[in-house]
Amino acid sequence: MSSNNTTTLSRDEVYDILSNGRRRFVIYLLRQEGGQIALNELSDRVAAWENDIPVDELSDQQVKRVYVSLYQTHIPKLEESGIVEYDKDSGVIKLTSNVASLDAYLPDEDRREIPWQTIYLGLAIVGLAVYGIATAAQGTIPQGVLNVVGLLIFVTFGAVVAAQYLYERT
Structure with missing residues (x-):
């Protein structure tokens, strides 16, 4: 041929x-x-x-x-x-x-894979630390701020999930 x-x-x-x-x-x-x-x-x-x-x-x-x-x-x-x-x-x-x-x-040898598990672990540790600090300071911080912190952590996880989905889809 x-x-x-x-x-x-x-x-x-x-x-x-x-x-x-x-x-x-x-x-x-x-x-x-x-x-x-x-x-x-x-x-x-x-x-x-x-x-x-x-x-x-x-x-x-x-x-x-x-x-x-x-x-x-x-x-x-x-x-x-x-x-x-x-x-x-x-x-x-x-x-x-x-x-x-x-x-x-075939796998693309030049394409570096993103270590998603490391990103999720880091995000969980940072989120837990921020939420722990906010909870410890609960007497000095209004309840609404604690709710916003929890919401921001949740939204950040959602954004990372969406980023991973889009990355793996392309």
Whole structure:
């Protein structure tokens, strides 16, 4: 398939492609290597990743097992879906522009997650402290002020919940 062709993948096809760790790692490595890598090198890197050892410590059997799996199963599946092109003469695998169709289903490495539980904990501690201080000073502070403090704490929690909802929705 040519990299100029764009194939729209269904959600089920995307899930099927990404359901295998080797295929996800192949896509990751191809992106790290600028979009192309030789099958031999890819086999070495995948085997090293799966066995959690450096490439130079791999046995021939470990590499061969991965090579055969990539050659017979995973690369053809990625090629059929239009995600990669495989040149059998040179042994080079290249990403196509269709890889972008997977982006919505893969975690964005550049996007930092907001630690919502930490925000809620901090807000609860601050709210409890403010309310505790206001309650301790109850004789000197009118009841209406205590009600306003409680309402402000409640509204602040509501605002944080709304912010989290909007953040996770986008």
